Amino acid sequence: LNSMSQRYLLYVPAQNIVDHINLYRNLGDRDFIWQITKENDSDIRTVSICGKDKPGFYSKIAGIFFLNHINIVASQAYSLGDSHILDIFKVMPPKDLIFEREKWEKAENDLTQALEDDHFLDKALGKIPDTLAISSGTPPETSQVRIDNQTSSFFTIIEVLTYDFPGLLFSITNALYRNDLNVNVAMVGGKVDQVIDIFYVRDINGDQKIESDEKLEQIKTSILNTLPHISAKEILNEKN
Incomplete structure (x- = not known):
């Protein structure tokens, strides 16, 4: 807890902090460990990821979710004081809920490969058609x-x-x-x-x-x- 920012301690519920501490303790020699939970009365999934800080870690997580058609709703990233990270993503579940477990297992394996091979995402995403899908509504006039x-x-x-x-x-x-x-x-x-x-x-x-x-x-x-x-x-x- 001493390594966590005041913003983390202020905004993260106590029970979630306990869960994150357990993630950190169970990390061991692995590059990362994650926990996926379902929000009450919601389809939203919360993915809490604790791992060893590496360049591009946060970006690779976002890339793996995109690769596996997992839509990110919100996210927060925290840097721990001992070269570890804690990233929290709110995401929509995979469309085919029957195979949700298999989808998460694939995403976990993909992230492992992305952390080991800096070119993994480039190669995997290169196979996806380059199309722009704009959701309904009125976007801002310019970025x-x-x-x-x-x-x-x-x-x-x-x-x-x-x-x-x-x-x-x-x-x-x-x-x-x-x-x-x-x-x-x-x-x-x-x-x-x-x-x-x-x-x-x-x-x-x-x-x-x-x-x-x-x-x-x-x-x-x-x-x-x-x-x-x-x-x-x-x-x-x-x-x-």
Whole structure:
């Protein structure tokens, strides 16, 4: 508990904290361990993942969920003080509930491979048709990326405002990873189709916040390039 942030202790229920401590204790020599629970009176599943911190870990989890057609509703990421991470995802269950257990087993195996092979996701996702599926509703007119380097002396804070589409979280976090950034804290969620994702990041190599204006602009451009360049007006015209 001493290694957990005040934000974690403030927002996570006591029983969940106990569950997370048990996950940590049971991790052993494995790269990660997870627990999947069903929300009361809801189809939502909560996936709590404790693991050894590795570059791109958070992004690879998001990529594995996308690969297995598991839709992420919300997520929070926490960095433990002893080179371990705790990531919590709220997700929709697989469509075929009869084979839900098998789907989770496949996802777990995929994540194991992704952590061992940095090219696993690139190869697996390369087999998926590159199509843009926009959910119903009115998305924001344009996507925005805001970078705050003033609020925190320890982290560079990146805020992404966009509309939801399959693989969104992986697209953003993969761009961060490819720019040598480690996600230490994440708050992911939104309303209807509008999404606001906030990431507290540090440089993987120097373990420090990003000070270079050139690097900050490169990060912003990289994220924007992963988002569909299509306006709300164009999307609505396609639907009608």
